[in-house]
Amino acid sequence: MDPTIPALLLWGMFVGVDLVSFPQIMIARPIVAGSVAGFITGDPVGGIQIAVIMELFALEVVPVGGARYPDYGPATVAAAYAVSGSPGVLALGLATLIGLVTAYAGGIGIQIVRRANTTDVERCRSRLDSGDRTAVRGLQFRGITRDALRALSVTAAGLVIGYAARQWLLVDVGDAVLLTIAAVGASLAAGLIGAMKITGRRSGVRWIALGAISGLIWVNLL
């Protein structure tokens, strides 16, 4: 077994729990989750590259209330594992695909945990309605434990897919480059759509345009 797997599993669990349950300091963001995973796998450059791509996708998510949203933290850990050790940009496309599928599965997992929490609350209703603090503590503890198991499972699933992709999905150099082109293009699209969601599609375009023009000037000056 790859010796980095236990550390990646643990890191994936922490970032998954951070997204919603505790403590929401946003180690769950791909830019953090992927960078650290890159260091764990020994490929910090690959880690930061996949982190930026996944962060652009994550910009589209506004996690309001009970909305269903993907879990990009464990997904980026899995993607960083998939990308590690590959030369240049060759594995970025495939790793992005693994990351996106894992993020989607993580989002489904969040809904499953929420439904389990709801059933738990229904079971504890009489104790909650009598003001029993042990019921409150128990619900909190079990909810966070469920979320930790979810995050661990999602990370494990992502790592298994990443491992399988590295071992058996032989993509030739030309295809790998094309996959990376598609992944980078799609991530930039998601980032722009995210910006439009944040600012409002009509009134906000001027702010995005102002930023984009500044960015273009910056790129050309450097």
Place this chain on the structure above:
Amino acid sequence: MRLANVFIRSLAVQGAWNFERMVGVGIAHMSEPLLRDLPGGESGEAYGDALRRSASFFNTHPYLSGLAAAALARAEIEGVERDEIEKLRKTLVGPLGSIGDRLIWIGALPIAAAVAIALATLWPPALVPLVFMLLYNAAHFGMRIWGLRAGWENGIRVARALSSRGLKVLARTAGPLAGISVGFALPVSAEWLFRGWESLDVVGALLVMALGVTLVGWVFDRLDGLKFGVGAIGVVWMLGVLML
């Protein structure tokens, strides 16, 4: 000390998030140390009643949960009428969610992420997550501490804190600032990701981007960036497999 305890518990306010009471259980968990000051202490009837009310349905932005929990607990301790407490509880849901979403999900988070993306193109990988964490959590913890203090100091009159001019200005400017930041990060990250690419590859990526923005932004309501990404990479992959 009890407020510090409430603050730590506020970090897990969504630990038992559920469709029936949303963050109600988390709010009760947070308020519990403060409610021990009610007449009769932890075994008193007032404590049980207040905890029961705290655990009922409530929804808020998690970072402003301290404001709600502290204000409601203060009102309980001051012996405010139950109807008034219920009214405050219902009144807080909308504004706290709206302010929190505007300041954090639409403001601080995308701004910090955009800064980190831009820095990733310049700085060593180790520094990028650190800068992101510092920037984002300055806003995050600042908001949590402000909320907890405002709730505890104002109690039933907490609406005063929410109507402050500074908060309104911040909420109004967060979106545009985030738009500028993300707009800046897009060409900077694109240039970085494209480094070493052939011109045709860059054109290909920009075409995929244009297709994505058109399909997700204007054509298909239910399509999002993630699904488009899976579709785009998947189609290219399948084409590669078929051509082998």
